[in-house]
Amino acid sequence: MLTTIRDLFRFSLSFRFGSLILLFVAALVITSFFAPYPPEKRRVVPRKFRGDPPSAQYLLGTTALGQDVFWMLAAGVKNTLIIASIAVFIGRGIGVILGMISGYLGGTADRVIQSIVESVIVIPRLPLLILIAVILKGGLTFVSLGILIGILDWAFPSKRYRAQVLSLRERDFTHTAVFSGMNTVKIVVQEHLPFIIPFMLADVVSGFLFSIGIEVTLSYLGLNDLNSLSLGTMIYWANEWSSIFAGKPWVMIAPVTASIIMVVGFYLVSIGISEYLDPRKRLARITNVATMIAATSSSYGSAEVAGRMTDEFASPAAPSSDDPRKSKDE
Amino acid sequence: MGGMQLLRTYILPRIAQWAVVIFVGVTLTFLIPRFSPINPIDDMISRMTAFQTIDPEAVVRMRANMEDLYGLGGTLLEQYLAFWKRLLQGDLGPSFQNFPTPVAEIIGAGIPWTVGLLTTATILSWLLGIFVGSLVGYNQHRRWAQALERVVIVIYPMPYLIIALVLLVVFAFYWPLFPMVGGAQGTPALTWDYISSIFRFGFLPALSIVIGGFAFRFIIAKALATTEISSDYVQYAELAAVPKRRIVTSYVIRNTMLPHVNDLALSLGAMFEGALITEVMFGYPGVGSKLFTAISVSDYNVIMGITLLSIVGIATGSLIVDLLYPVFDPRVRLR
Numbered sequence: 001m002l003t004t005i006r007d008l009f010r011f012s013l014s015f016r017f018g019s020l021i022l023l024f025v026a027a028l029v030i031t032s033f034f035a036p037y038p039p040e041k042r043r044v045v046p047r048k049f050r051g052d053p054p055s056a057q058y059l060l061g062t063t064a065l066g067q068d069v070f071w072m073l074a075a076g077v078k079n080t081l082i083i084a085s086i087a088v089f090i091g092r093g094i095g096v097i098l099g100m101i102s103g104y105l106g107g108t109a110d111r112v113i114q115s116i117v118e119s120v121i122v123i124p125r126l127p128l129l130i131l132i133a134v135i136l137k138g139g140l141t142f143v144s145l146g147i148l149i150g151i152l153d154w155a156f157p158s159k160r161y162r163a164q165v166l167s168l169r170e171r172d173f174t175h176t177a178v179f180s181g182m183n184t185v186k187i188v189v190q191e192h193l194p195f196i197i198p199f200m201l202a203d204v205v206s207g208f209l210f211s212i213g214i215e216v217t218l219s220y221l222g223l224n225d226l227n228s229l230s231l232g233t234m235i236y237w238a239n240e241w242s243s244i245f246a247g248k249p250w251v252m253i254a255p256v257t258a259s260i261i262m263v264v265g266f267y268l269v270s271i272g273i274s275e276y277l278d279p280r281k282r283l284a285r286i287t288n289v290a291t292m293i294a295a296t297s298s299s300y301g302s303a304e305v306a307g308r309m310t311d312e313f314a315s316p317a318a319p320s321s322d323d324p325r326k327s328k329d330e
Numbered sequence: 331m332g333g334m335q336l337l338r339t340y341i342l343p344r345i346a347q348w349a350v351v352i353f354v355g356v357t358l359t360f361l362i363p364r365f366s367p368i369n370p371i372d373d374m375i376s377r378m379t380a381f382q383t384i385d386p387e388a389v390v391r392m393r394a395n396m397e398d399l400y401g402l403g404g405t406l407l408e409q410y411l412a413f414w415k416r417l418l419q420g421d422l423g424p425s426f427q428n429f430p431t432p433v434a435e436i437i438g439a440g441i442p443w444t445v446g447l448l449t450t451a452t453i454l455s456w457l458l459g460i461f462v463g464s465l466v467g468y469n470q471h472r473r474w475a476q477a478l479e480r481v482v483i484v485i486y487p488m489p490y491l492i493i494a495l496v497l498l499v500v501f502a503f504y505w506p507l508f509p510m511v512g513g514a515q516g517t518p519a520l521t522w523d524y525i526s527s528i529f530r531f532g533f534l535p536a537l538s539i540v541i542g543g544f545a546f547r548f549i550i551a552k553a554l555a556t557t558e559i560s561s562d563y564v565q566y567a568e569l570a571a572v573p574k575r576r577i578v579t580s581y582v583i584r585n586t587m588l589p590h591v592n593d594l595a596l597s598l599g600a601m602f603e604g605a606l607i608t609e610v611m612f613g614y615p616g617v618g619s620k621l622f623t624a625i626s627v628s629d630y631n632v633i634m635g636i637t638l639l640s641i642v643g644i645a646t647g648s649l650i651v652d653l654l655y656p657v658f659d660p661r662v663r664l665r
Contacts, residue, residue: 014483118347119354124640126606127621131362131633134625213489217607220491221622235495244499256495260488267487 004198008272015272021265025077032074039071040229053250061250064241069254072229077258079142079230084211086146091153092207096200098154099161103169104188113158120155128152129214133223140225149214157203164199168192198277205270209263216259231259341653348649355641360413363630364406422635427627433635436620441602443513444609444616447532448601451539456594458540459547464583466548467555468574479552486545494538494611501534508534511613535612539605547593554586561585592651599647602639 008015037044043066049057051064060069102113129152133140136148168174168191177187212231218224219232226233234255238244243251375389397404404412416423422433466475485493502510508530509515515527558564559582567577602617609618617636624632 115347115350119351119358123355123358124600124637124644127625127633127637127640128362130606130622131625134628135365209487213491216489217491220495221610244503249499252499256492259492260484263487263489264484267483271483 004276008276012272012275014268014275018265018268018270018272021261022269025081025262025265028074029078029081032071032078035071035074037071039067039075040227042066044068051248053248060254061248063243063251064246064248069251072234073254073258076229076231076234076255077262079228080212080215080232080259080262083142083146083149083215083230084208086143087149087153087211087214088204088207090147090150091211092157092200092204094150094154095157095203096161099158100165100196102158103162103165110162114162117155117158121159125152126214126217129218130221130223133218140223142225142228142230145215145218145224146211149211153207153210157207160203161196161200164196165192168195198273202270202273202277205266205273208266209270212259212263212266231255231262235259336656340656344649344652348645351645352642355645356414356417356638357410359634359637359641360410363628363633364409417638422638423631425624425629425632427624427629427632433631436632437617437635437639440615440617440620443614444605444618445601446528447535447608447614447616448539448605449598450532451536452543452594452597452601454536455540455543456547456590456597459544460551460583460590462544463548463551464555464578464586467552468559468578468582470552470556482545482548485541486549488542490538490542491607491611493541494535494608497534497538497541498611513615531614535605535608535614538612539608543597547590550589550593551583551586554589555582558582558586591654595647595651595654596644597647599643599645599650600640602636602643 009019032039045058045062045066045068047066049062050066052058052062054061054069058068058070060073062068063072098113098117102110102117129148132148133145136144173191174187177191182191215224215230216232216235219226219230219236220239222236224230224233224236226236232255235252238252238255241251243249375393420434422437424430425433425436428436462478466478469475470479498510501507512531513528514524514531516524518524564577564581567581572581605614605616606618606622608614609616610622613619617639620632621636623629624636
């Protein structure tokens with residue numbers, strides 16, 4: 001794991017940039033615990049500073065209601081990340097379990113699960129989310145919003161994990177393991193998990209992208225706990241108090257910019273990981289940098305790396321296995 | 331593989347799957363609104379009795395009448411069966427909110443706006459994304475290609491809402507080139523004023539969809555093109571000094587067309603979901619904004635009508651793709 005991250009840092013520009021951004025975000029989240037006053041509280045800024053543009057004392061400006069935008073943003077970023085983490089944990093959890101069951105068991109179980117997945121995929125997710133959010137409105141908390149987003153975001157991930165398992169099952173090294181009498185559990189844990197875990201990592205990161213987007217969208221429509229801070233609710237209130245029209249754009253700019261920076265950070269990290277997973281890119285690196293071979297063979301077996309490469313080379317790559325329908329809400 | 335066998339082993343099971351998917355989807359959309367704690371009939375009766383006292387017996391009878399009218403009477407199973415019966419006759423029932431306007435009429439009013447906007451924007455972003463993406467994939471070591479890719483990498487992960495919000499603030503408020511809300515200006519007629527206003531009002535919503543869709547398709551097209559250029563026939567074409575433009579269009583793009591066609595059919599199928607956020611943000615009078623209003627006032631029939639339309643749209647889109655696959659791709663035929 002550590003070597004993987006070290007390699008990523010060394011060879012992937014986007015991973016380096018992305019993790020720098022995420023480190024910065026993490027720092028902001030940690031700062032939020034040291035806020036001098038509850039950030040959602042109004043009238044904490046002295047009257048003469050209310051509604052001021054960014055200054056040395058108030059880094060991101062203040063609202064007309066007497067809130068400090070910087071501390072609001074720090075708390076908002078934290079809460080948005082909490083919602084996204086819950087959603088990702090639940091969505092990917094269901095996705096991994098179903099995908100692996102479907103892929104390994106095959107047969108009837110696979111067919112039943114796949115037909116359920118297919119039916120869930122065609123149900124328009126965003127209207128459904130809005131519908132449930134409206135029904136729960138008032139009772140919505142961060143936790144329930146996170147759960148809600150997670151429950152509706154497992155179908156595509158489960159398909160991807162299934163595809164991953166199916167392709168692993170057909171690899172030569174699996175056949176070798178089976179013929180040499182290795183038991184199934186051992187094959188799954190020792191041979192397949194090392195491939196699935198990095199894949200999962202990239203998938204989890206893109207899950208964050210989706211969940212942050214949905215949180216911002218639902219909150220903008222007023223479907224979140226509007227009394228607490230998140231990036232989405234900040235945008236909602238900035239819009240509700242028409243900060244742009246009132247000539248106080250910094251109230252809107254802060255959460256909008258923060259959400260852009262955050263998703264770009266997550267995306268860059270996920271690009272870095274997928275590039276790392278992509279054998280074609282890796283081959284290019286190996287031919288350039290001889291040391292890479294040693295580095296990779298310590299995290300995977302070198303024979304497996306070689307097998308992986310030839311396998312992937314033979315099969316036509318389809319980046320569109322990420323179904324285009326996903327784009328609608330992401 | 332013979333035609334009959336293809337029909338039996340591929341086409342018929344696929345059509346059966348389509349039917350199952352629609353059945354499950356319809357059932358779910360029937361059930362979910364009924365778990366809502368807001369009862370539209372209670373809502374309406376309380377609105378009626380707010381300003382006058384009505385004989386309780388009349389209220390009971392009124393409730394029975396309304397339940398009958400809205401298909402909310404009887405047990406859940408009876409409602410469900412009645413729902414299917416009406417559905418198969420093409421009757422979506424009346425709207426709760428704008429009684430007695432039929433749901434079909436409400437949806438029908440939104441469809442031209444949504445279809446017009448989304449078809450244009452989707453096809454534009456599709457063409458642009460494939461062309462630019464393949465070009466960048468083919469020239470990936472050039473400076474301009476790398477610069478362009480960096481720009482797209484920043485745009486792609488942005489939540490769509492943010493793109494729309496930024497466009498709205500910049501081009502409708504700070505630099506008011508375009509109107510903020512609405513679909514058109516004036517009375518509908520075949521006049522220059524009315525038609526040009528459709529374009530003026532539709533520009534920003536369309537632009538926001540084109541930007542988002544372009545970034546997504548650019549990334550797919552670039553990835554596909556990158557794998558394609560290392561193939562033997564492209565390298566042969568390069569050695570044979572085939573003009574670069576022809577390599578990109580008739581070699582790279584042509585051979586990566588299959589996933590793109592797939593994507594286009596699915597996107598167009600998903601159209602009736604309405605570009606919900608787009609329409610809400612820009613106050614555009616399409617299906618999406620109608621759905622949003624219906625959801626916030628629990629107008630079941632309208633919600634179900636639109637959800638149904640979009641389920642049928644998406645399921646049919648992917649059915650068409652799967653049925654066309656054997657035509658385009660000989661590998662599917664042989665399997």
